[in-house]
Amino acid sequence: MNLAEIIKSLNLKIISGKLNPETKIKGVYVSDLLSDVMGNAKAGDLWITLQSHKNIIAVAELKDICAILIINGGQPDEETIKKSREDDILLLGTDESAFSMAGRIYELFKKHELL
Amino acid sequence: MNFGFPMRLQYMISGGDFNNAGAAASSLKKILKQLSIDSELVRKIVVALYEAEVNVVAHAYSGLINIELDHEKILIVIQDEGPGIPDIDKAMEAGFSTASEEVRSMGFGAGMGLPNIKKNTSTLSVESEVGKGTKLEMIIYLNT
Numbered sequence: 001m002n003l004a005e006i007i008k009s010l011n012l013k014i015i016s017g018k019l020n021p022e023t024k025i026k027g028v029y030v031s032d033l034l035s036d037v038m039g040n041a042k043a044g045d046l047w048i049t050l051q052s053h054k055n056i057i058a059v060a061e062l063k064d065i066c067a068i069l070i071i072n073g074g075q076p077d078e079e080t081i082k083k084s085r086e087d088d089i090l091l092l093g094t095d096e097s098a099f100s101m102a103g104r105i106y107e108l109f110k111k112h113e114l115l
Numbered sequence: 116m117n118f119g120f121p122m123r124l125q126y127m128i129s130g131g132d133f134n135n136a137g138a139a140a141s142s143l144k145k146i147l148k149q150l151s152i153d154s155e156l157v158r159k160i161v162v163a164l165y166e167a168e169v170n171v172v173a174h175a176y177s178g179l180i181n182i183e184l185d186h187e188k189i190l191i192v193i194q195d196e197g198p199g200i201p202d203i204d205k206a207m208e209a210g211f212s213t214a215s216e217e218v219r220s221m222g223f224g225a226g227m228g229l230p231n232i233k234k235n236t237s238t239l240s241v242e243s244e245v246g247k248g249t250k251l252e253m254i255i256y257l258n259t
Contacts, residue, residue, distance in 0.1 A: 034169075035227035038162050039234065043154070051222045058137030062144060062161045064154070079134070087141075 001025055001114055003046065003067060007092065010104055012069065016081045017090035025066055030102050034059050041065060046105070048098050052076040054083055061087040071098045121185040128171045128178035130197065133221070136172045139180050140165040150184075152257065159235040160189055160255050166228040167193045167251050173218050174198060175248065188237075188256045199245040207233065207241070 003023040007014065026044035031037050032051055041047060043064035049056065052074040060068050067090035070076065076084070076091060084091045094101060109115045124146070126139035140161040147157045164180070171178035175197025183190045200206045207229050214224025233239050236253040243249040 032222050033225040033227070034222040035166065035225050035231055038165060039227055039231045043158065049222075053221055054134060055136060055221065055223075058141060058165070062137065062140055062165055063158060 001109055001112055003090075006046070006105060006108060009108065010094065010101065013093040015070070015076060015091040015093045016084045017067075017088065019090060023066055023090075028102060028105050029065075030098050037065075038063065048101055050074055050098070052080065054080045056080070057083040057087055057089050060089045066090065067092055069094065069101060071096060071101060121183050124180075124182040124184075126180040126182075128168055128175075128180065128193075128195070130172060130174075130176040130178070130195075133172055133223075136169050137165050139168055143182065156255070156257065160191075163232045163235040163253055163255070164191055166231045167191070167253075169223060170228050170249075171195045171197070173214055173223055187258065188254050191251075191253045191255075193251045194248065195250075196248045199247055200241070200243040200249055201245050203241050203243060 001024060003025050004019060004021050007019065025046045027042055028048060029037060029041035029045045030048040032049050034055060037047060037059050041063050045065050046067050046069060047060060047065045048069045048071060050071050052070050056068055057080060069092040071094055073095040081091065143164060144157060144161045147160065171193065175195035178193055178195035181192045205211055209230045210226040212224045212226035218224045232253060237256045238254045240252045241249065
């Protein structure tokens with residue numbers, strides 16, 4: 001599923017990084033536990049979390065996660081944003097909840113017959 | 116870049132330094148990618164190393180990582196100076212953690228670190244002496 005389409009239809013904010021219009025996500029993983037993401041997220045996933053500290057970038061980079069969506073209006077600090085640029089991880093934000101984001105992305109996947 | 120085999124790498128870890136947790140795993144990932152090692156295998160290796168790094172950062176005072184890579188396997192040894200693990204079997208249980216509330220609020224300390232290491236390695240041995248430190252030795256075979 002095209003990430004640009006998700007960003008547009010869910011009205012997500014791009015906190016840092018450049019969106020490649022060709023980027024596709026293979027799936028979504030929702031978790032606030034870093035070891036859970038390390039153990040269970042898949043390469044090419046979009047990761048939805050409330051965590052906004054620097055360590056999420058390392059996790060995303062090591063797991064080849066294509067973008068992180070920070071929920072509930074969470075604001076990463078400057079260092080996190082800097083590291084996301086260095087590691088080329090797209091950081092997205094929303095004021096909405098994980099439930100709402102996951103549900104709406106699920107609907108988009110269904111609409112595109114990806115589920 | 117030219118690499119000779121066996122290739123040896125060494126990294127240091129400072130206890131409590133969450134800002135740099137995962138730095139060794141990131142560095143190793145770049146090297147393994149340049150060696151054209153299968154990306155699924157690379158992810159397994161770096162997940163195991165990352166979890167081991169985080170354990171040292173979260174629990175110990177300092178640690179040293181020694182890596183040896185040859186054509187058939189990667190050997191990673193992480194030796195720390197720290198409080199040690201009184202009950203290794205308990206520590207290996209999924210969900211068991213002694214991490215502080217602060218560490219947990221960052222999403223660490225879910226009791227999944229050692230289980231994740233075990234899941235992603237071919238062999239894992241843990242030796243520990245209370246009051247001195249812990250040594251993890253893991254091997255991942257490259258042609259599985």
